[in-house]
Amino acid sequence: MPDSQGDIDREIADIATAAAKAVAGGEPEPEHVSRDYPPYRSSVLRHPRLPLILTEEADTELRGPVFGVTDVTELDRDLTRHHPGEPLGERITVSGRVLDRSGRPVRGQLVEVWQANASGRYAHDRDQHPAPLDPNFTGTGRCLTDDEGRYHFTTIKPGAYPWRNHVNAWRPAHIHFSVFGTAFAQRLVTQMYFPNDPLFRYDPIFNSVPSESARQRMIAAYDHDLSSPEWSLGYRWDIVLDGPSATWMEEGR
Amino acid sequence: MKPTPSQTVGPFYGYALPYPGGGELAPAGHPDAVVVHGFVYDGAGEPVPDALLEFWQADPGGGLDGEPGSMRKDQVNRSFAGRDLVRFTGFARVATDADGQWAVRTFRPGATGPGRVPYISVCVFARGLLHHLYTRIYFEDSASDPLLASLEPDRRATLVATAGPGGTHRLDIHLQGERETVFLEFR
Ligand SMILES: [Fe+3]
Numbered sequence: 017m018p019d020s021q022g023d024i025d026r027e028i029a030d031i032a033t034a035a036a037k038a039v040a041g042g043e044p045e046p047e048h049v050s051r052d053y054p055p056y057r058s059s060v061l062r063h064p065r066l067p068l069i070l071t072e073e074a075d076t077e078l079r080g081p082v083f084g085v086t087d088v089t090e091l092d093r094d095l096t097r098h099h100p101g102e103p104l105g106e107r108i109t110v111s112g113r114v115l116d117r118s119g120r121p122v123r124g125q126l127v128e129v130w131q132a133n134a135s136g137r138y139a140h141d142r143d144q145h146p147a148p149l150d151p152n153f154t155g156t157g158r159c160l161t162d163d164e165g166r167y168h169f170t171t172i173k174p175g176a177y178p179w180r181n182h183v184n185a186w187r188p189a190h191i192h193f194s195v196f197g198t199a200f201a202q203r204l205v206t207q208m209y210f211p212n213d214p215l216f217r218y219d220p221i222f223n224s225v226p227s228e229s230a231r232q233r234m235i236a237a238y239d240h241d242l243s244s245p246e247w248s249l250g251y252r253w254d255i256v257l258d259g260p261s262a263t264w265m266e267e268g269r
Numbered sequence: 270m271k272p273t274p275s276q277t278v279g280p281f282y283g284y285a286l287p288y289p290g291g292g293e294l295a296p297a298g299h300p301d302a303v304v305v306h307g308f309v310y311d312g313a314g315e316p317v318p319d320a321l322l323e324f325w326q327a328d329p330g331g332g333l334d335g336e337p338g339s340m341r342k343d344q345v346n347r348s349f350a351g352r353d354l355v356r357f358t359g360f361a362r363v364a365t366d367a368d369g370q371w372a373v374r375t376f377r378p379g380a381t382g383p384g385r386v387p388y389i390s391v392c393v394f395a396r397g398l399l400h401h402l403y404t405r406i407y408f409e410d411s412a413s414d415p416l417l418a419s420l421e422p423d424r425r426a427t428l429v430a431t432a433g434p435g436g437t438h439r440l441d442i443h444l445q446g447e448r449e450t451v452f453l454e455f456r
Binding site (some may be wrong): 038047048049050051053056058059060061062063064065066067068069070071072073074075076077078079080081082083084085086089091092098115116117118119126128129130132138139140142143147154155156176177192194200202203205207221222224225229230232233234253254256258259260266 | 317337381394456
């Protein structure tokens with residue numbers, strides 16, 4: 017019999033209880049997901065069981081690829097202008113800064129986004145969710161961060177969508193983000209969520225992040241000052257890249 | 270500051286992240302070009318058809334100043350223009366195919382310093398993988414590399430590509446299981 021939402025809820029709750037106990041017992045609040053997170057069924061066979069090997073001797077990983085104006089076009093950041101017509105849905109502006117762990121801006125680096133349309137459907141052949149495709153929305157965008165580490169996208173608020181993890185599994189609305197730091201070891205792929213989504217508590221991917229404070233760092237804030245009158249609603253979301261301490265000492269590029 | 274947590278790349282990155290020529294760091298037919306390839310497997314030994322791999326490496330002289338232009342865009346119609354193949358960018362990105370296989374055409378990286386053993390750094394993403402994994406591709410086993418030297422022979426072997434015919438080098442990535450790849454962290 018396929019798993020029910022109740023089965024998943026219990027697993028999520030049990031793991032959360034164990035995590036809370038560990039923190040109460042003096043362990044530090046975990047900052048990242050556990051790759052081994054059985055409520056997300058696809059993770060079961062796709063995470064290493066052996067511990068990661070700590071590498072002191074790295075040089076290649078402390079540097080990283082460089083992107084420039086040749087790698088993006090000005091239009092790439094406006095996902096609402098990639099087709100002749102206007103996409104359907106709620107137009108939004110998403111902006112924020114990419115920072116390293118010491119708060120310095122990550123300059124001139126590539127930010128890529130992809131997302132479902134307003135109905136919760138990806139422009140991807142394997143997405144068979146019976147919600148309409150929007151001929152005026154593909155849902156991919158890119159930009160380079162500016163001198164303050166700022167990125168900026170204009171897009172459409174994505175819809176929630178169902179998936180097959182368990183019966184009645186629905187992903188909270190999210191925008192996928194891919195971010196480069198100045199070191200390859202700072203690479204990040206994550207998802208930006210929207211405030212107060214009622215689906216948070218049911219979603220094993222969102223809950224794979226074991227602490228409440230860390231989960232909050234994936235949720236954008238509605239920012240009225242970022243809204244454009246009679247045009248779009250604004251969301252602000254800053255991204256902090258993790259990375260080896262050696263990268264914290266280097267001058268930001 | 271506290272880092273933003275990682276989340277899986279999910280199943281639908283395929284129309285956003287991979288791009289034409291993403292695995293072609295070296296021009297086809299170049300006498301020094303090598304093809305590095307392999308499969309990605311899960312813990313049941315099944316190939317993973319929805320993994321995304323990124324590669325970052327030194328140039329043949331050992332330089333780590335990768336040039337821009339890995340994802341060069343046509344500024345007129347927004348399509349991908351391909352690398353100019355004059356500048357070496359050091360970065361490649363490929364998705365595994367339906368068989369779980371990937372391939373990159375590149376130059377062998379040079380040593381980044383005296384006594385350094387060259388390698389390609391690899392970052393692995395996949396549906397089901399909540400946080401990317403780092404590993405390396407070495408072209409030969411060497412006791413002078415501190416990482417290789419610190420590993421038991423069977424673990425070490427997961428990082429060293431096997432030379433094949435025609436300048437090919439194969440390395441399979443096992444996310445889990447008996448032949449699990451050595452994955453790295455940096456602090
Ligand atoms: Fe998604």
